[in-house]
Amino acid sequence: xxxxxESGGGLVQAGGSLRLSCAASGRTISTSHISWFRQAPGKxxxxxxxxxxxxxxxxxxxSVKGRFTISRDNAKNTVYLQxxxxxxxxxxxxxxxxxxxxxPIGTDMDYWGKGTLVTVSS
Numbered sequence: 001x002x003x004x005x006e007s008g009g010g011l012v013q014a015g016g017s018l019r020l021s022c023a024a025s026g027r028t029i030s031t032s033h034i035s036w037f038r039q040a041p042g043k044x045x046x047x048x049x050x051x052x053x054x055x056x057x058x059x060x061x062x063s064v065k066g067r068f069t070i071s072r073d074n075a076k077n078t079v080y081l082q083x084x085x086x087x088x089x090x091x092x093x094x095x096x097x098x099x100x101x102x103x104p105i106g107t108d109m110d111y112w113g114k115g116t117l118v119t120v121s122s
Contacts, residue, residue, distance in 0.1 A: 002027045002098050002111045009094060009116030012086055020081040020116060022096030030054065030074040033102045035109065036081050038092035038118075047104040048094070051079060059104065064090075086120045093117050 008020040022034060035050040049060045049070045058070055069082040079096060094116055097109035 002029070002032065004096050004098060004111055004113035006094060006096050006113045006116040009118045011119045011121065014086060014088055014120055014122050016086050016120070017082070017084045018086065018118060020083065020094055020096075020118070022079040022081070022113060024077045024079075024098070028074070029072070029077045029079065029098070032098035032100065032110070034070075034072060034079040035097045035099065035104070036070065036094055037097060037106060038090075038094045039115075040089075040092040043092075045095070045106055047106070049081065050102065050104060052102055057102070061104075083118070086118075088120045088122045091118060091120045 003026045005023045033052050036048040037045050038048050039045040051058050051070045051072050055072045067085045072079040096113045098111040099109045101108050
C-alpha cells in the first residue's frame with residue numbers, strides 16, 4: 001500500500017513558476033513509476049508526465065514539454081514537478097499517481113493522491 005500526498009499548489013500569474021511535491025508513505029517510492037495527471041474544470045483528466053522508478057526515463061505530454069520537469073528523490077520518498085512559464089490553460093487539480101507499469105494511462109495507475117489545485121491567472 002502506498003499513500004501519496006501532493007503539495008505546492010496555489011495561485012500564480014501567467015509566466016510564473018510553481019513546484020509541486022508528491023510525498024509517499026507506506027512503501028518506498030523507489031518501487032513505483034510516478035506520474036502526474038491533471039484535471040481542469042469541466043474536462044477529463046489528462047496525463048502530464050511520468051518518471052521511471054530510478055529516474056532514468058521521463059515522458060511528457062506535448063502541452064507541457066519544455067516547460068515542466070519531473071524529478072524524484074528516492075531517499076526522501078518524494079517526486080517533484082517543476083512548472084515554469086505557466087499558462088492559464090495549466091489551471092487544474094494536479095494528481096500524482098504510482099504504478100508498477102511505465103504507462104501514461106490513468107487506468108494503469110495503482111495508487112492516487114488527492115490532488116493539489118493550481119490556478120494560473122492571466
